[in-house]
Amino acid sequence: MTSRRGLLEGIAAAGGINAAVAALGALGGLAPTPAQAAAPVLPRGGKPVLVVGGGIAGLVVALELKHAGWPVKLLEASDRPGGRCLTLRAGDTVREADGTPQKVGWASAPHLYMNPGPARIPHHHRGILGYCKQLGVALEPLVNENRAALAEGPDGPVPLRQVNAGLRGVVAELAAKGLERGTLEAPLTDADLEALRAMLRGFGALDHEWRWRGSSRGGWAERPGIEDGKPTPPLDPRALLDPVLWRGANFAEGIDYAATMLQPVGGIDSIARALAKALGPSLVLNAEVTSLRRLPGGARVVWRDRRRGGKQQVETPAQVVLALPAPVLATLDSDLSAPRRDALRDLFYASAGKLAFQCDRRFWEDEHAIYGGISFSARDVNQLWYPSHGFHAPKGVLLGAYIWGGPAGARFAGRTPDERAAAAVADGEALHPGYAAQVSKPVSVAWGNMPFARGAWVEWTEPQRAHSYAMLRAAEGPYHFAGEHLSHQTAWMEGAVISAWSALAGLARA
Numbered sequence: 001m002t003s004r005r006g007l008l009e010g011i012a013a014a015g016g017i018n019a020a021v022a023a024l025g026a027l028g029g030l031a032p033t034p035a036q037a038a039a040p041v042l043p044r045g046g047k048p049v050l051v052v053g054g055g056i057a058g059l060v061v062a063l064e065l066k067h068a069g070w071p072v073k074l075l076e077a078s079d080r081p082g083g084r085c086l087t088l089r090a091g092d093t094v095r096e097a098d099g100t101p102q103k104v105g106w107a108s109a110p111h112l113y114m115n116p117g118p119a120r121i122p123h124h125h126r127g128i129l130g131y132c133k134q135l136g137v138a139l140e141p142l143v144n145e146n147r148a149a150l151a152e153g154p155d156g157p158v159p160l161r162q163v164n165a166g167l168r169g170v171v172a173e174l175a176a177k178g179l180e181r182g183t184l185e186a187p188l189t190d191a192d193l194e195a196l197r198a199m200l201r202g203f204g205a206l207d208h209e210w211r212w213r214g215s216s217r218g219g220w221a222e223r224p225g226i227e228d229g230k231p232t233p234p235l236d237p238r239a240l241l242d243p244v245l246w247r248g249a250n251f252a253e254g255i256d257y258a259a260t261m262l263q264p265v266g267g268i269d270s271i272a273r274a275l276a277k278a279l280g281p282s283l284v285l286n287a288e289v290t291s292l293r294r295l296p297g298g299a300r301v302v303w304r305d306r307r308r309g310g311k312q313q314v315e316t317p318a319q320v321v322l323a324l325p326a327p328v329l330a331t332l333d334s335d336l337s338a339p340r341r342d343a344l345r346d347l348f349y350a351s352a353g354k355l356a357f358q359c360d361r362r363f364w365e366d367e368h369a370i371y372g373g374i375s376f377s378a379r380d381v382n383q384l385w386y387p388s389h390g391f392h393a394p395k396g397v398l399l400g401a402y403i404w405g406g407p408a409g410a411r412f413a414g415r416t417p418d419e420r421a422a423a424a425v426a427d428g429e430a431l432h433p434g435y436a437a438q439v440s441k442p443v444s445v446a447w448g449n450m451p452f453a454r455g456a457w458v459e460w461t462e463p464q465r466a467h468s469y470a471m472l473r474a475a476e477g478p479y480h481f482a483g484e485h486l487s488h489q490t491a492w493m494e495g496a497v498i499s500a501w502s503a504l505a506g507l508a509r510a
């Protein structure tokens with residue numbers, strides 16, 4: 001008799017992934033789990049579940065099962081919970097795939113840390129924030145937009161306040177000059193036109209002739225004190241056409257980047273540690289799963305105990321939740337269907353990376369009054385993040401590069417840690433002259449090189465969403481799936497939480 005797997009592989013070979021997805025639905029019981037807006041209410045005490053992968057997705061699945069009284073065990077390959085939800089502090093060691101250790105040589109203090117993966121939480125990410133609240137993870141504001149921070153234009157660094165003021169001024173002046181009765185589709189009365197002009201004057205700080213001639217919004221050339229001040233002259237409007245400038249100024253307009261942004265006090269890994277603590281002994285660290293096979297009524301999962309010389313262990317749960325990044329799951333020795341493995345392999349993961357320095361003086365506060373926020377570079381380092389905590393402390397950890405992928409990400413990943421640091425220092429000089437003398441003790445993480453992640457976050461294409469998303473979310477025999485990539489909130493911990501809830505709903509129905 002043709003097995004279900006053989007049948008699907010045959011359909012996929014003949015008709016491609018679309019046909020296999022349709023067949024999955026037709027075979028019944030494998031329909032994708034509907035999206036969940038909250039953790040599903042689970043029936044009490046289901047059959048034993050093994051969760052593989054102790055990132056946010058796996059931790060949430062395991063904790064909800066534990067709360068509902070299901071027998072659950074979570075196997076995590078590394079020696080700490082959280083996966084990409086990672087914080088580095090004094091004494092920690094980072095090892096990328098080539099095994100070269102980078103020891104974090106910073107001073108030890110609560111404010112001296114780096115979040116190489118997630119760092120900020122938008123105020124509307126109710127899933128992850130809900131777990132923070134439930135588990136008592138202390139939060140503080142993260143300054144995402146700071147108009148004292150800089151953007152590197154063609155003529156050098158410009159404070160974002162000057163860019164913002166210029167953009168608003170120029171746009172308002174253009175609009176005010178072009179404003180006539182027929183400018184907008186809505187019929188405008190004389191009173192409406194008057195009100196619109198008043199709005200534009202306020203929006204752009206225009207003068208009485210409807211012109212943008214600069215204002216204190218762009219900063220002070222001479223600060224007011226006993227004597228009156230003088231505003232910085234406006235930027236040449238042509239400078240505003242530089243994409244580093246206008247992108248930097250618009251950055252926090254996106255819903256996921258707008259105030260209020262939050263961060264856990266002391267490092268993002270407080271979230272993973274709180275979830276792990278609530279889970280207790282169900283979480284097994286250093287447990288690297290090496291193979292997956294179906295059995296009648298369940299699965300056989302082999303793992304190696306990395307603390308005990310790789311000693312092999314076997315689990316035979318009724319159901320398995322695979323909360324692994326796609327590049328990891330695609331290459332795991334398993335009997336997952338060929339269409340699924342092909343689709344997993346096809347997914348593109350960004351090669352993002354971060355690099356941080358210890359600074360013995362918080363020169364950005366002392367010299368620029370920059371308290372938190374981001375400066376935008378025209379070079380590979382892309383973004384510099386100033387810490388939103390430890391203000392006025394003697395030292396700080398400055399994020400000297402946050403590269404989102406692309407050719408700069410590939411260059412970063414292809415360099416040794418020392419080469420990355422040298423490049424980041426050279427790039428940083430363009431924003432902060434004298435930078436080289438201020439920064440030390442670099443630490444970097446290139447996510448494409450991290451053994452149990454092999455990428456920063458998924459970047460779905462529209463055709464892939466159309467062809468494979470439903471199939472990848474659907475259960476397959478005893479296997480259920482979770483992870484950031486199985487959501488429309490990719491690159492956010494919220495996506496991992498939502499995917500976990502969706503997998504839980506699937507377990508409850510199975």
Ligand SMILES: Cc1cc2nc3c(=O)[nH]c(=O)nc-3n(C[C@H](O)[C@H](O)[C@H](O)COP(=O)(O)OP(=O)(O)OC[C@H]3O[C@@H](n4cnc5c(N)ncnc54)[C@H](O)[C@@H]3O)c2cc1C
Pocket residue numbers: 052053054055056057058075076077078081082083084085116117118119120121287288289290323324325328352353354447452453455456457482483484485490491492493494495496
């Ligand atoms: C540079 C960067 C910046 C980001 N910024 C933000 C941000 O500011 N805010 C935000 O909310 N999100 C951010 N994200 C996204 C966020 O980190 C992820 O969406 C989320 O952490 C993914 O969780 P996950 O559980 O799906 O996967 P992971 O965290 O990758 O968890 C998978 C787990 O599986 C384990 N594993 C792998 N192989 C095996 C195996 N064989 N056996 C057992 N275990 C295994 C891994 O060790 C890992 O713990 C960022 C990510 C990166 C990389």
